[in-house]
Amino acid sequence: MPFSAALKQIVDGVEGGLGAAIMGYDGIHIDEYLREDPPMDLHLLAVEYATVLKEVKRTVDVLGTGDMEEVSVATERSRVIVRVINDDAFLVLTLERDGNYGKGRYLLRLAAPKLRELLS
Amino acid sequence: MPFSAALKQIVDGVEGGLGAAIMGYDGIHIDEYLREDPPMDLHLLAVEYATVLKEVKRTVDVLGTGDMEEVSVATERSRVIVRVINDDAFLVLTLERDGNYGKGRYLLRLAAPKLRELLS
Numbered sequence: 001m002p003f004s005a006a007l008k009q010i011v012d013g014v015e016g017g018l019g020a021a022i023m024g025y026d027g028i029h030i031d032e033y034l035r036e037d038p039p040m041d042l043h044l045l046a047v048e049y050a051t052v053l054k055e056v057k058r059t060v061d062v063l064g065t066g067d068m069e070e071v072s073v074a075t076e077r078s079r080v081i082v083r084v085i086n087d088d089a090f091l092v093l094t095l096e097r098d099g100n101y102g103k104g105r106y107l108l109r110l111a112a113p114k115l116r117e118l119l120s
Numbered sequence: 121m122p123f124s125a126a127l128k129q130i131v132d133g134v135e136g137g138l139g140a141a142i143m144g145y146d147g148i149h150i151d152e153y154l155r156e157d158p159p160m161d162l163h164l165l166a167v168e169y170a171t172v173l174k175e176v177k178r179t180v181d182v183l184g185t186g187d188m189e190e191v192s193v194a195t196e197r198s199r200v201i202v203r204v205i206n207d208d209a210f211l212v213l214t215l216e217r218d219g220n221y222g223k224g225r226y227l228l229r230l231a232a233p234k235l236r237e238l239l240s
Contacts, residue, residue, distance in 0.1 A: 040183065040184075044182075044183065045183055048179045048182055051175070052172075055171070055172055056193055059168045059171065060193065060195050062168055063164065063195075065160055065165075065195045065197045066195045067195060068194075069194045070192075070194040071191070071192070071193050071194075072191070073176055073179075073188065073190070074188075074189045074190040074191075075183075075185045075186045075187060075188050075189055076185070076186025076189065077186040078185040
């Protein structure tokens with residue numbers, strides 16, 4: 001399965017990359033790639049963000065501003081970027097606080113259509 | 121009250137800016153500035169994002185990755201950037217899909233501490 005290779009490419013390709021995962025909206029991990037010794041629980045993080053994403057999706061549906069594409073959350077110690085793959089799955093990338101946010105967004109945007117094909 | 125002047129400065133300062141608001145987590149508008157004829161209901165948008173933000177805040181608290189600072193959501197037709205001001209209020213900026221996202225984030229980051237002082 002070439003998923004983890006794609007995820008490794010994203011994480012290694014961005015400064016401050018900690019880990020990436022392909023997740024279902026049900027909170028189930030499809031695949032993941034983590035750098036060694038991540039400073040936070042990236043499993044838990046991805047599961048929790050599945051819940052957030054469901055809430056954002058509901059909101060976006062109410063607002064009628066088109067399909068959701070990307071959600072990002074910055075906290076004191078992390079940057080998380082979530083990119084929708086299809087109606088079932090999404091990509092999560094976690095960066096250090098001062099990681100290269102723009103490049104992370106770019107790599108996810110590139111990867112999503114390829115993963116969509118692989119998952120269909 | 122200088123809030124709407126600060127909001128106008130943000131909206132006019134970013135390419136593709138549609139509107140900005142200072143909102144309470146309870147969904148109440150503190151102040152806002154909208155460009156004429158926005159292509160979507162920015163009132164409703166801000167209220168709905170208050171709900172999203174509460175969910176993100178809950179998640180961030182669970183994960184223990186420090187305080188929430190910024191949330192952004194991209195859909196097919198809009199970009200919304202939310203910046204936390206304090207425990208009671210946040211800033212929302214709505215951009216057109218191809219608006220200058222990086223500049224929007226930058227202007228909110230600059231404005232938040234000033235608004236925090238004004239609100240305290």
